[in-house]
Amino acid sequence: MQTIFFKKQPRIVATGxxxxxxxxxxxxxxxxxxxxLDDMFEESTYEKAECKMLKYAVxxxxxxxxxxxxEVDMLISGDLLNQIISASFTARxxxxxxxxxxxxxxxxxxxxxxxATLIDGGYQRRIVAATGSHFSSxxxxxxxxxxxxxxxxxxxxxxxxxxxGAFIADMGTTNSNIAITSATFGRVVDFGITDVNNMGxxxxxxxxxxxxxxxxxxxxxxxxxxxxxxxxxGALGSxxxxxxxxxxxxxxxxxxxxxxxxxxxxxxxxxxGGSGAGCSAVVFNSYIFDKLxxxxxxxxxxxxxxxxxxxxxxxxxxxxxxxxxxxxxEVV
Amino acid sequence: MQTIFFKKQPRIVATGxxxxxxxxxxxxxxxxxxxxLDDMFEESTYEKAECKMLKYAVxxxxxxxxxxxxEVDMLISGDLLNQIISASFTARxxxxxxxxxxxxxxxxxxxxxxxATLIDGGYQRRIVAATGSHFSSxxxxxxxxxxxxxxxxxxxxxxxxxxxGAFIADMGTTNSNIAITSATFGRVVDFGITDVNNMGxxxxxxxxxxxxxxxxxxxxxxxxxxxxxxxxxGALGSxxxxxxxxxxxxxxxxxxxxxxxxxxxxxxxxxxGGSGAGCSAVVFNSYIFDKLxxxxxxxxxxxxxxxxxxxxxxxxxxxxxxxxxxxxxEVV
Numbered sequence: 001m002q003t004i005f006f007k008k009q010p011r012i013v014a015t016g017x018x019x020x021x022x023x024x025x026x027x028x029x030x031x032x033x034x035x036x037l038d039d040m041f042e043e044s045t046y047e048k049a050e051c052k053m054l055k056y057a058v059x060x061x062x063x064x065x066x067x068x069x070x071e072v073d074m075l076i077s078g079d080l081l082n083q084i085i086s087a088s089f090t091a092r093x094x095x096x097x098x099x100x101x102x103x104x105x106x107x108x109x110x111x112x113x114x115x116a117t118l119i120d121g122g123y124q125r126r127i128v129a130a131t132g133s134h135f136s137s138x139x140x141x142x143x144x145x146x147x148x149x150x151x152x153x154x155x156x157x158x159x160x161x162x163x164x165g166a167f168i169a170d171m172g173t174t175n176s177n178i179a180i181t182s183a184t185f186g187r188v189v190d191f192g193i194t195d196v197n198n199m200g201x202x203x204x205x206x207x208x209x210x211x212x213x214x215x216x217x218x219x220x221x222x223x224x225x226x227x228x229x230x231x232x233x234g235a236l237g238s239x240x241x242x243x244x245x246x247x248x249x250x251x252x253x254x255x256x257x258x259x260x261x262x263x264x265x266x267x268x269x270x271x272x273g274g275s276g277a278g279c280s281a282v283v284f285n286s287y288i289f290d291k292l293x294x295x296x297x298x299x300x301x302x303x304x305x306x307x308x309x310x311x312x313x314x315x316x317x318x319x320x321x322x323x324x325x326x327x328x329x330e331v332v
Numbered sequence: 333m334q335t336i337f338f339k340k341q342p343r344i345v346a347t348g349x350x351x352x353x354x355x356x357x358x359x360x361x362x363x364x365x366x367x368x369l370d371d372m373f374e375e376s377t378y379e380k381a382e383c384k385m386l387k388y389a390v391x392x393x394x395x396x397x398x399x400x401x402x403e404v405d406m407l408i409s410g411d412l413l414n415q416i417i418s419a420s421f422t423a424r425x426x427x428x429x430x431x432x433x434x435x436x437x438x439x440x441x442x443x444x445x446x447x448a449t450l451i452d453g454g455y456q457r458r459i460v461a462a463t464g465s466h467f468s469s470x471x472x473x474x475x476x477x478x479x480x481x482x483x484x485x486x487x488x489x490x491x492x493x494x495x496x497g498a499f500i501a502d503m504g505t506t507n508s509n510i511a512i513t514s515a516t517f518g519r520v521v522d523f524g525i526t527d528v529n530n531m532g533x534x535x536x537x538x539x540x541x542x543x544x545x546x547x548x549x550x551x552x553x554x555x556x557x558x559x560x561x562x563x564x565x566g567a568l569g570s571x572x573x574x575x576x577x578x579x580x581x582x583x584x585x586x587x588x589x590x591x592x593x594x595x596x597x598x599x600x601x602x603x604x605g606g607s608g609a610g611c612s613a614v615v616f617n618s619y620i621f622d623k624l625x626x627x628x629x630x631x632x633x634x635x636x637x638x639x640x641x642x643x644x645x646x647x648x649x650x651x652x653x654x655x656x657x658x659x660x661x662e663v664v
Contacts, residue, residue: 125452
């Protein structure tokens with residue numbers, strides 16, 4: 001089954017979030033646990049700063065859940081750096097087991113889905129699922145050295161500097177009423193996009209595929225959700241998604257928001273908005289989670305989206321397939 | 333819990349394997365589904381050849397299980413290339429959902445453990461879990477351009493060119509008697525090794541940690557297993573592991589074998605033996621699986637081992653932590 005259901009409704013107990021100065025100028029600024037004044041986070045390299053942010057998010061999620069590291073059964077995490085070193089080196093500093101996952105910017109939803117599966121099945125009780133990204137480490141790994149000062153095309157997005165994670169637990173261990181009720185695992189969808197600056201267009205077809213599969217498998221209309229939240233399609237990608245779903249007879253115009261589209265106050269060169277694994281990690285775990293806690297949102301379909309490429313695959317002329325994993329979150 | 337138990341004992345129905353010419357000169361040569369005469373596999377780049385091998389392994393596992401692509405619920409896969417592009421591009425060619433995972437050369441065991449979890453919990457019925465690697469794509473990504481002709485130090489290993497996967501299914505769907513009965517998820521263990529040519533030493537402490545945790549959690553002695561099969565420690569790493577477990581009062585001298593140690597007929601420059609995600613993928617899914625099928629082995633603890641590093645982390649002076657995930661496989 002592409003969609004699986006969690007009868008025991010694992011709960012999101014708490015989240016931990018941190019973001020850079022540019023990110024904190026936007027909607028998430030008032031919601032994150034820590035707003036960085038300097039995106040180096042007192043480290044000597046961007047990669048170390050990214051790793052430190054991720055570690056902070058994990059620790060803060062545990063603290064906010066009123067739990068301890070000893071109680072945590074497992075960390076599920078991944079990131080955009082080669083060989084997911086941010087996640088691996090974060091896991092090194094904890095005593096609990098580590099599951100490394102990767103689906104580009106869809107990694108958070110994959111982590112949540114696996115955490116919910118392990119808890120719902122009775123295998124684990126408390127799992128932290130987290131991810132993050134850093135503009136500067138991503139930029140120099142995927143594109144050009146920062147010092148080169150390349151201009152960016154208008155369809156480009158800006159990798160979010162930030163990290164976010166959630167403490168997910170068996171309902172018997174918590175009084176949280178925010179439940180993960182189902183997960184829809186994404187298929188890899190390739191529309192032949194080859195422009196590495198146009199990730200939104202590369203990912204939108206995958207988001208469409210997963211949303212339609214989810215609605216079909218759960219026999220619901222898009223209206224069943226207060227919010228269909230995609231990961232980091234950006235403004236252009238979000239428009240493409242609305243068009244693609246509309247063509248299939250599904251109207252999400254009124255309840256679809258994209259984390260990448262809302263994360264920045266677009267004032268200079270973010271163009272289509274935010275991207276990166278940290279984009280949905282920060283927006284979902286701070287701004288959206290706060291709304292769930294306050295009851296302003298009751299049913300959210302969170303569809304994180306990932307573009308599957310590397311500098312080598314693009315260099316060898318491959319197109320950019322996309323993937324999207326979805327989880328439904330309900331206040332119960 | 334670090335160790336989880338699968339009460340419904342998901343079955344390994346069949347496997348699919350492919351390996352390069354150098355690999356097929358060794359013990360796996362007679363067991364793989366396809367022995368390549370040319371490691372380019374009729375592709376134009378090493379990366380495309382690696383991806384094609386992985387796709388072959390997935391397809392062959394489905395064929396050997398007498399199943400069809402329509403019946404498969406999901407592919408769980410990862411590989412060593414940046415952003416696991418071999419796995420992602422393999423998944424693109426199939427209609428079923430894809431879960432990307434990464435724990436370096438421990439990826440196969442992680443994939444098997446997650447597949448067993450999803451099936452045991454009743455969420456899925458048939459999953460293909462696979463991984464692979466290619467000497468030439470790994471060498472030029474992690475080390476030096478092949479054309480440079482660098483000499484290799486004696487502690488080095490040789491990345492296996494090959495791929496392997498298994499078709500894992502609910503016991504109700506098959507008459508296979510080869511069951512996955514438990515999984516022990518590894519913690520990240522760092523002994524401070526910084527020599528990128530000495531992966532065996534970097535991974536051995538993680539293998540020791542996971543094996544000891546497994547034996548403790550399952551209340552068994554090492555003798556309970558006919559074979560404790562590690563992933564790709566190589567000859568030196570295997571010796572270190574035996575020493576480390578011996579120091580903790582656990583003697584695995586007589587029933588421990590390392591896939592990396594046995595994969596090659598060492599005649600030239602493989603030194604400590606094989607490594608890479610494809611190493612255990614090929615050895616376990618061909619040579620060892622055949623012994624399980626014939627009943628020559630009845631209880632195997634498969635402990636795939638991964639070294640968590642990237643060229644960036646090593647370049648920034650980070651040490652190389654290791655991780656090992658274990659699954660117990662029993663003929664029931």
